Amino acid sequence: MKLDVVFTPTGLTAGEVQGRIVFVIDILRAGTTICAALHHGARAVVPVADTEEALRLVQTLGSEETLLAGERNCLPIPGFHLGNSPREMRPAVVRGKTIIMTTTNGTSALLATAAAGEVLLAGAANFTMAAERAREAWTTREDLLIICSGREHRFALDDAYTAGRLVEAALGGGRGRKGLSDAALVSLDLVRRYGRRWDRPLLLSRGGRDLSELGMTEDVMDAARVDAYPVRATFRDRRVVAT
């Protein structure tokens, strides 16, 4: 049984994902935004690679029940209904809708999981639910893989800290470190380093600082709220749904 963390999805192979329980983390902001949308009644969120694919898909699915959401370099995409802020996903806006979403970093991690046994989104927003599943999987000796979306193919502190919280939850207080990759060990170290408050590593991370500079500190604080959008968000058949 193995517990791996990867700090970016870059270079991930089908073999590394195959048959595993996979958690995908993109806490600033796509993962949090998807949880918010599902918690507030969206039917599904469909992550796509780029704007062109989003526009094609909205034609296939029909525009009545669909919303386009996403960002490029933290900013809304012209012509899209929604940006990538969890606070935009209000019940009155998203209930019953299918949301087609494209973001700078969040989408590729999800799309890298094609061969996985089960794929769940994890963040502070749905932490208790994700943590319970991680603990259960580790207890029943399944192989876990936690994929951080990272930032422009690079390590991101906000996702890595969140991975550490999930590793800690999977171990459930057990002190054995056998089966943990170096990255899993180090993400645990980050929890020790930054403590229990999620806002601290989030505000310190480059992603958090960039959002703050753009006047979106509230999005960072929203992403740091534990169990703010308590939904079990499963990625299957190319869409994220509440299960």
Next chain:
Amino acid sequence: MKLDVVFTPTGLTAGEVQGRIVFVIDILRAGTTICAALHHGARAVVPVADTEEALRLVQTLGSEETLLAGERNCLPIPGFHLGNSPREMRPAVVRGKTIIMTTTNGTSALLATAAAGEVLLAGAANFTMAAERAREAWTTREDLLIICSGREHRFALDDAYTAGRLVEAALGGGRGRKGLSDAALVSLDLVRRYGRRWDRPLLLSRGGRDLSELGMTEDVMDAARVDAYPVRATFRDRRVVAT
């Protein structure tokens, strides 16, 4: 001025390397082995991608002054003169020779640096020299990039800790963290976490544990010795030389 660490060379672009002072780390073991070879009088070490290229190159350069070195999955390559152990690079063996070297993880990091302004190897083995150059570059406001070789395209604790030591040296006791990437911050955290003894993170890392299981703990301890092979190892014109 920026100080970046990348935990693997995967996905690194020429633009990220362009014009920068680059340090390459592969402490277990290729980086250490190269420093040992140069310190003991090897003329140059030429890193190549695979066994086939090594065999081609030995034909070009002539077999008299050349030695083939390397490993695959920690073990020597059949027909090669040397493995990838720093302790094999004895003066009587390597003096005056050009060493053609291929290793599982070490080579790709070096080959990713083509566009850099200056490329130096860094490890415990030549730490003081590397640290002085890093400090000097940071003081004169140059952009630094530290590339960890990692392990099979993934994060490796041994390299990341070493990166942290180098970041710490570059900052020279200054407390400003401006210009540091998330990965640079976290590698500094690792120094705080694992302390000053290099053998601790090395023995704990997956790479160190694998070597120990293969009976090569002495190689790990050798790689942990500060200034064991104090050479300024520069990569230029596709070879590493003492400068």
